[in-house]
Amino acid sequence: MKHQRRGFLKLIGVGGALTLLPTSITRAASPPAIEDRAVYIAASAGNNGDYYVSAFNASGGILYEQPLPGRGHDIGLRPNHVDVAAVERRPGLYGLILDRHTGNVRAKLHCPENRRFYGHAVYSHDGRYLYITENDFDQARGVVSVWDAQDGYRRVAEFNSYGTGPHELHLMPDGEHLVIANGGLHTHPDQDGRTPLNISSMEPNLSIIDRRTGKLIYQAALKHDWHKLSIRHLDVTANGMIAAGFQYQGDITDQVPLVGIWHPGGDIRPIEAPDTVQVRMRQYCGSVRFDTSGQVFAISCPRGGLVTFWDAQSNDFLTHIAAPDGCGLAATNRTGEFVGTSGLGNSWRMDAIRRKRVELPDDSHKSLQWDNHLRRMNT
Amino acid sequence: MFSKSSWRSILLSTAALLTLGITSQSAHADIPDENYQTILSHLLTSVVPPKLDAFHTATNDLAETMDDFCSDPDQSELKDAQTAFHEAMDIWQELQPWRMGPMVANGRDQHIEYWPDKHGTAARQFRKLMFDKPAAYTDPEKLAGASAALQGFPALEEVLFDDKHAEQMVAANEDGIFLCQYGAAIAINLGTLSGELQADWPEFAKAMRNAGPESMDYPTAKFAATDLYRALHEGLLIISSQKLARPLGDNAQGARASRAESELSERSLRNIEHNLIGLFAIYDGKWGDVGQEGTGLAALIDSSLLDRSFRLNWKTVSDAVADLPPSVSELYAQPDGYAALAGIKEQIDFLTTLVENDVGGNTQLGGGFNALDGD
Numbered sequence: 001m002k003h004q005r006r007g008f009l010k011l012i013g014v015g016g017a018l019t020l021l022p023t024s025i026t027r028a029a030s031p032p033a034i035e036d037r038a039v040y041i042a043a044s045a046g047n048n049g050d051y052y053v054s055a056f057n058a059s060g061g062i063l064y065e066q067p068l069p070g071r072g073h074d075i076g077l078r079p080n081h082v083d084v085a086a087v088e089r090r091p092g093l094y095g096l097i098l099d100r101h102t103g104n105v106r107a108k109l110h111c112p113e114n115r116r117f118y119g120h121a122v123y124s125h126d127g128r129y130l131y132i133t134e135n136d137f138d139q140a141r142g143v144v145s146v147w148d149a150q151d152g153y154r155r156v157a158e159f160n161s162y163g164t165g166p167h168e169l170h171l172m173p174d175g176e177h178l179v180i181a182n183g184g185l186h187t188h189p190d191q192d193g194r195t196p197l198n199i200s201s202m203e204p205n206l207s208i209i210d211r212r213t214g215k216l217i218y219q220a221a222l223k224h225d226w227h228k229l230s231i232r233h234l235d236v237t238a239n240g241m242i243a244a245g246f247q248y249q250g251d252i253t254d255q256v257p258l259v260g261i262w263h264p265g266g267d268i269r270p271i272e273a274p275d276t277v278q279v280r281m282r283q284y285c286g287s288v289r290f291d292t293s294g295q296v297f298a299i300s301c302p303r304g305g306l307v308t309f310w311d312a313q314s315n316d317f318l319t320h321i322a323a324p325d326g327c328g329l330a331a332t333n334r335t336g337e338f339v340g341t342s343g344l345g346n347s348w349r350m351d352a353i354r355r356k357r358v359e360l361p362d363d364s365h366k367s368l369q370w371d372n373h374l375r376r377m378n379t
Numbered sequence: 380m381f382s383k384s385s386w387r388s389i390l391l392s393t394a395a396l397l398t399l400g401i402t403s404q405s406a407h408a409d410i411p412d413e414n415y416q417t418i419l420s421h422l423l424t425s426v427v428p429p430k431l432d433a434f435h436t437a438t439n440d441l442a443e444t445m446d447d448f449c450s451d452p453d454q455s456e457l458k459d460a461q462t463a464f465h466e467a468m469d470i471w472q473e474l475q476p477w478r479m480g481p482m483v484a485n486g487r488d489q490h491i492e493y494w495p496d497k498h499g500t501a502a503r504q505f506r507k508l509m510f511d512k513p514a515a516y517t518d519p520e521k522l523a524g525a526s527a528a529l530q531g532f533p534a535l536e537e538v539l540f541d542d543k544h545a546e547q548m549v550a551a552n553e554d555g556i557f558l559c560q561y562g563a564a565i566a567i568n569l570g571t572l573s574g575e576l577q578a579d580w581p582e583f584a585k586a587m588r589n590a591g592p593e594s595m596d597y598p599t600a601k602f603a604a605t606d607l608y609r610a611l612h613e614g615l616l617i618i619s620s621q622k623l624a625r626p627l628g629d630n631a632q633g634a635r636a637s638r639a640e641s642e643l644s645e646r647s648l649r650n651i652e653h654n655l656i657g658l659f660a661i662y663d664g665k666w667g668d669v670g671q672e673g674t675g676l677a678a679l680i681d682s683s684l685l686d687r688s689f690r691l692n693w694k695t696v697s698d699a700v701a702d703l704p705p706s707v708s709e710l711y712a713q714p715d716g717y718a719a720l721a722g723i724k725e726q727i728d729f730l731t732t733l734v735e736n737d738v739g740g741n742t743q744l745g746g747g748f749n750a751l752d753g754d
Binding site for chain 2: 167305322326
């Protein structure tokens with residue numbers, strides 16, 4: 001078999017100072033002097049089994065820490081509203097609606113006894129409905145629950161996710177459809193709720209459903225040889241292109257892609273980094289995030305301690321930046337720029353175009369271990 | 380070979396150490412970054428390069444021996460070529476676990492040894508090769524652009540150690556002449572690959588050595604040293620989950636020696652013996668006659684008792700492997716062969732646990748909030 005990765009050696013970013021990007025992106029890059037007035041929010045942890053939702057400013061200064069009853073995961077942002085949704089990571093039981101400015105609890109969501117939350121939630125564009133991925137563990141199937149924010153966050157519906165182990169979900173740009181990463185892994189709370197029980201038979205997929213009816217619109221899976229690639233996280237551009245990050249459940253030395261691009265209606269296109277980077281990704285992707293322009297996307301690899309950057313137009317690998325235990329990613333308002341957080345307490349501003357990493361100057365954020373995902377809230 | 384009860388007693392002795400309070404250093408002060416820097420510098424610039432030199436020399440010797448064999452093919456020359464293969468493979472198996480930088484760049488490790496071959500790609504392609512006998516495969520430069528499955532050690536193993544192929548080469552018939560020229564091209568290609576590895580290593584070592592805030596690859600020496608720890612940890616995992624688990628199968632009835640690495644050349648367990656030598660160099664800092672004892676990751680462990688315990692455990696396991704016959708098929712031919720191999724896997728898994736708990740904890744290289752427990 002011809003070694004497949006050779007075709008991807010198209011960058012000078014590995015060990016070099018500057019990434020070769022299309023000139024259109026390079027020109028679009030804005031100077032770094034503009035102040036980012038955004039607030040960043042994420043689940044976090046202290047050193048004693050204490051968990052929070054924490055917010056920090058663009059300098060890294062902590063704004064508040066809201067204690068959680070258990071480890072959180074991602075945060076859903078309600079458009080044009082103070083609400084944010086913090087859902088417990090799998091196998092989760094609690095969901096809290098918090099005030100984005102203070103962290104105060106505004107409402108509580110209770111998971112049904114025969115379901116478990118899976119850590120991710122997203123609001124409809126109008127902010128009325130909240131959608132949460134859940135595990136129907138007795139049936140070994142994924143579901144998406146629907147909660148009416150205008151009716152005290154009442155659970156009003158439940159849709160099939162059309163797969164097992166649904167994880168991250170996003171609203172598609174039309175506002176009418178949800179894309180769901182069905183990771184394929186079956187877990188059961190009686191067996192700790194996290195240990196995969198079906199690796200040999202797992203069937204991950206990406207599914208798009210109608211957010212009002214739950215009807216399946218599109219679905220795509222990787223070829224069977226790659227069925228152990230758990231499709232776990234994703235992000236969507238304004239034009240509906242989806243980037244997904246995988247977590248491999250097979251051998252360390254297996255040569256498998258860890259990133260995929262999906263245009264709904266087509267196949268998932270797997271893409272790879274050059275070997276020296278691909279090996280350092282350690283078969284595991286964390287967060288996926290497009291930049292503000294939609295031209296670059298970043299994928300964190302916490303096991304390898306690096307963030308990889310990709311060209312959204314050509315789907316080529318661009319460069320990588322080391323980020324020890326880094327996982328959380330949020331796009332700033334600058335092309336090719338992201339803020340990243342780590343479990344070691346670090347937060348960086350990372351520029352994929354200049355291949356530059358700058359630590360946020362306020363050290364107060366270093367008192368926490370930052371969890372898998374990060375969101376940017378416009379102010 | 381030592382008994383299961385004896386290595387379990389060693390496990391108990393480690394548990395006793397932990398009870399005495401010789402536990403992870405992670406609760407202690409951070410290890411200064413310069414301590415990691417010293418280890419990186421020693422391992423990457425003093426210890427590894429001589430081994431890369433030795434590998435390059437061994438592959439060049441292999442190429443010369445293959446050339447001699449093809450010029451005058453007889454049983455004696457074949458034996459010399461097989462011996463040269465084993466000598467080059469011994470060094471490769473020590474280097475193989477160092478899966479970083481130039482070792483993996485451009486798929487180099489896979490070009491040197493394409494294994495495991497889960498889909499039987501090599502056998503399928505080899506059959507086609509022997510049917511077509513394309514001249515390009517006897518040209519080392521053209522071979523370098525061919526399938527990884529047809530250009531490294533496993534392909535040369537098929538040429539040199541398959542009885543039918545050996546007979547054809549000694550007989551110098553049409554198939555034999557092609558096989559010999561193809562084998563010679565593989566050996567030259569291995570020399571080229573080992574030369575590239577040797578040439579590329581210093582720049583990689585420099586990048587690791589120069590870790591610092593300005594580096595986008597290695598912001599701290601500790602972060603760079605994590606790659607060494609990972610190589611040690613993953614090396615053991617690979618031995619267990621691939622080199623041992625594959626021939627073991629799910630049970631004795633499902634065991635297949637043919638699923639082991641290098642089984643045709645009857646050296647699958649010899650490979651593991653050499654893997655353990657290369658892996659222990661990461662911990663110890665001494666690799667054969669190169670380096671000094673206690674200058675690898677061991678230098679970060681501030682408990683001499685724990686260090687001694689780890690060394691003793693490692694030696695016990697590596698001695699047990701060395702006492703086995705060189706191949707799984709030979710071991711399986713013994714009455715308790717399957718149990719013996721399963722026992723070795725248990726011991727390797729035990730070493731993995733020690734690396735995770737003792738080495739990972741005390742060197743502060745094994746942690747990570749998101750890395751260890753992500754979602």
